[in-house]
Amino acid sequence: MRVVVLSAGKSTRLDGICKMLVWAKDKPVHKWHTDAWLEVPLDAVVLSKDVKTLASNEWNGSEIYGYDGGGGPASALRHYLSKTTHTGTLLVSFADSLLKGPVMDRGDWVGVSNMPINRQWDYPAAKGWIRGKPRVPVCMGLYQFTDVDALRHAIDKISPERFSPEIPMVDVLTQYHKIHPLRDLYIGGWQDAGDWESIKTVR
Numbered sequence: 001m002r003v004v005v006l007s008a009g010k011s012t013r014l015d016g017i018c019k020m021l022v023w024a025k026d027k028p029v030h031k032w033h034t035d036a037w038l039e040v041p042l043d044a045v046v047l048s049k050d051v052k053t054l055a056s057n058e059w060n061g062s063e064i065y066g067y068d069g070g071g072g073p074a075s076a077l078r079h080y081l082s083k084t085t086h087t088g089t090l091l092v093s094f095a096d097s098l099l100k101g102p103v104m105d106r107g108d109w110v111g112v113s114n115m116p117i118n119r120q121w122d123y124p125a126a127k128g129w130i131r132g133k134p135r136v137p138v139c140m141g142l143y144q145f146t147d148v149d150a151l152r153h154a155i156d157k158i159s160p161e162r163f164s165p166e167i168p169m170v171d172v173l174t175q176y177h178k179i180h181p182l183r184d185l186y187i188g189g190w191q192d193a194g195d196w197e198s199i200k201t202v203r
Contacts, residue, residue, distance in 0.1 A: 002086045003042040005033050007050075007095035008067040008076040013195040018050040019095035021057060024193045024202040029095055032193075034060040036099045040091075043084070045076045072166035078155045081148065090148050094141030096194035098202060099187070103142065109185040110173060111142030115192070140190050143173070143182075150179045 007020045014022055020030040027035075034042055041062045046054055048066030055064055067079045077092060091103075103111070114135035123134045145151045154175035158167060173182060192198040 001089040003091045005044045005093045006073045006076045007046045024199050032098045045080050074167040074172050089146045092143045097141035098191040108180045108182045111187040112137045112184045113140040113187045113190040
């Protein structure tokens with residue numbers, strides 16, 4: 001098994017700062033990932049300009065790949081797959097998806113968790129209705145693929161023009177699902193670090 005963290009986007013919600021270099025609570029985001037996956041080789045894909053900074057910032061992972069091609073996480077993943085020789089199970093993580101420990105479920109899956117909607121609503125519950133901030137399940141940026149060759153094939157099946165300006169990860173999942181069905185896996189303890197307000201709530 002191997003993990004790759006994708007962080008080669010524009011990071012517009014974090015003022016252009018590489019998500020791996022932003023601090024959440026008391027440590028940089030890249031350390032959240034390496035601490036969570038201590039026993040598993042972990043690679044990173046960042047913008048080329050951030051490779052040296054990450055490497056010199058107490059990086060405890062394995063390989064760092066620079067990528068400036070745009071196209072969102074799916075495009076960064078395609079670049080990574082063109083560079084790695086790994087053939088076992090690959091777990092793909094977005095940089096802003098923070099965990100405190102590894103997820104070791106076997107098989108092919110898409111990580112889902114609850115995202116709070118930050119306003120009060122009246123909404124139906126098991127018995128009647130309640131008032132509060134509802135939580136809705138979302139794909140939280142963690143995906144596991146047991147067949148790397150099939151993953152490469154899935155990305156190759158996507159039309160090249162779909163990679164500009166950005167291809168959604170769901171297109172990759174849809175293609176891969178045709179070969180290996182993906183199940184939803186609930187991820188407990190997930191914390192979002194995609195913007196400054198979310199980072200303030202990281203514990």
